[in-house]
């Protein structure tokens with residue numbers, strides 16, 4: 001799906017990166033724990049989170065997320081949006097909760113970055 | 127001809143608003159040196175978790191990076207309280223993080239484990255009340 005299509009599907013507001021929504025997205029990672037995003041998110045994936053501080057944008061830049069999708073209708077502070085514009089990372093905000101957001105994307109062909117964790121440090125890929 | 131690059135970034139403890147800033151700049155710099163893909167990614171992630179640890183637990187620190195044709199070696203030094211039990215600190219889930227750290231999306235006790243996972247070689251040296259030194263090696 002493109003970010004345009006994701007925006008439409010989730011009735012999301014585009015808060016940053018208006019001109020970067022043609023990107024095709026295949027994977028996503030949902031988390032409120034940034035250590036997990038650093039550990040498991042794949043380049044090009046979309047980060048789905050309930051956090052809104054500027055950290056989220058810096059983490060997305062480190063792991064090369066294609067976009068940040070904020071759930072529960074939260075609106076990030078201005079500094080988060082300004083940083084996202086500067087680093088050219090699209091930020092979308094949807095009113096759906098994390099579960100609904102993830103489920104709707106999954107139903108439309110978006111998959112997770114990994115499948116599961118089998119034991120300490122043992123990642124089962126898709 | 128073999129080339130060597132070395133540079134350092136200071137990190138101030140307790141400066142939560144700036145968490146990640148040094149890591150972003152270092153990543154940019156490494157990219158400029160022609161480091162890409164998985165090597166760049168692992169380096170950036172290891173440095174990010176280390177930077178967050180300095181901000182969370184130490185008064186101040188320094189990230190030193192040395193790049194050669196063969197590897198990237200990162201020394202992260204801080205003058206914080208040190209880690210009394212390194213084995214315990216390395217365990218997934220062990221954390222002494224406060225609410226502020228958790229609000230930022232950290233403090234689940236995954237940081238040092240993530241750093242180790244990203245490294246080809248990883249060592250922690252620490253002395254109580256003196257500080258901590260992380261030595262990270264990533265092969266190119």
Ligand SMILES: Nc1ncnc2c1ncn2[C@@H]1O[C@H](COP(=O)(O)OP(=O)(O)O)[C@@H](O)[C@H]1O
Pocket residue numbers: 175179180182183184204206207208209215216220221222223232233234235236237238239258
């Ligand atoms: N630089 C440091 N100085 C002092 N203590 C540290 C440092 N880094 C880590 N620690 C200790 O080790 C624990 C585990 O660290 P880490 O694996 O990064 O997880 P987290 O930061 O999520 O707690 C911390 O909660 C803290 O008690």
Ligand SMILES: [Mg+2]
Pocket residue numbers: 175178179232233236237238
């Ligand atoms: Mg940590």
